[in-house]
Amino acid sequence: MDDIERHLSGGNMAPVIRVGDTVRRVTGRWTPAVHRLLGALADADVEGVPRVLGRDAQGREILTYLEGEMLSDATPGVRWAGDVLDAAGRLLRQLHDAGAVLVAQESLVWRSPRREPAEVICHNDFATYNLVARDGGLVGVIDFDFASPGPRLWDLAYLAYRLVPFAEDAVGADGLDTDRRLAQLFDAYGMQFTEAEILDVMAQRLDDLAAFTRDRADETGRADFLEHAAMYERDAAALRLRC
Numbered sequence: 001m002d003d004i005e006r007h008l009s010g011g012n013m014a015p016v017i018r019v020g021d022t023v024r025r026v027t028g029r030w031t032p033a034v035h036r037l038l039g040a041l042a043d044a045d046v047e048g049v050p051r052v053l054g055r056d057a058q059g060r061e062i063l064t065y066l067e068g069e070m071l072s073d074a075t076p077g078v079r080w081a082g083d084v085l086d087a088a089g090r091l092l093r094q095l096h097d098a099g100a101v102l103v104a105q106e107s108l109v110w111r112s113p114r115r116e117p118a119e120v121i122c123h124n125d126f127a128t129y130n131l132v133a134r135d136g137g138l139v140g141v142i143d144f145d146f147a148s149p150g151p152r153l154w155d156l157a158y159l160a161y162r163l164v165p166f167a168e169d170a171v172g173a174d175g176l177d178t179d180r181r182l183a184q185l186f187d188a189y190g191m192q193f194t195e196a197e198i199l200d201v202m203a204q205r206l207d208d209l210a211a212f213t214r215d216r217a218d219e220t221g222r223a224d225f226l227e228h229a230a231m232y233e234r235d236a237a238a239l240r241l242r243c
Helices: 031-043 082-102 150-161 178-189 195-220 222-243
Strands: 005-007 016-019 020-026 052-055 061-064 121-124 130-135 137-141 148-150
Touching: 005 178, 031 052, 031 061, 031 082, 082 137, 082 150, 082 178, 121 150, 150 178, 150 195, 178 195, 195 222
Parallel strands: none
Antiparallel strands: 005 016, 016 020, 020 061, 052 061, 121 148, 130 137
């Protein structure tokens, strides 16, 4: 049995360790709620999400490992492929529909705040750096630690920001038709919103993310967090000019 521990990329909040075909992560007060969510997704036969296997001798959660690379590390031809955009929209809709049964369970403790109208359990970080690609296609999503009840559009807007994309740091996205890709994402998700609605929520989402990232910069002293926060603020301002 492979019991060698290997640090995985990412894990800005806490180390992510691979042991064989499993992932080990430290737990928190939110972990039982996240495990309930992952259990609901498993019960609904949602593919491409980690399954909960328990805890190890160190008290870390044990999750199945999803083989592949982060979509953010994939070539531009894969990252911006229309099929990948479609698959991401469909997967997000599956997560939302399957996890919605937990919205009313107020005893669950989540790491992120509840946002109204609480329609579904939002992933809250459904983006290229948490989406897993393999063989040129999208195969799953990881890192549900910041999940919490919220509006569908809160998640969908951030996915659009990263994958349509509207983000300043989107590499290799020059020339993409954002209007067409936004409409394509709506179709893949299976619900229609106006462009004004999603741009407004996207800007709010970036305001929230900028404040969170500045707090992380204060806690860690990392200058790169300040650079990220400044980008989110610029992008939010640009989006409001489009509304």
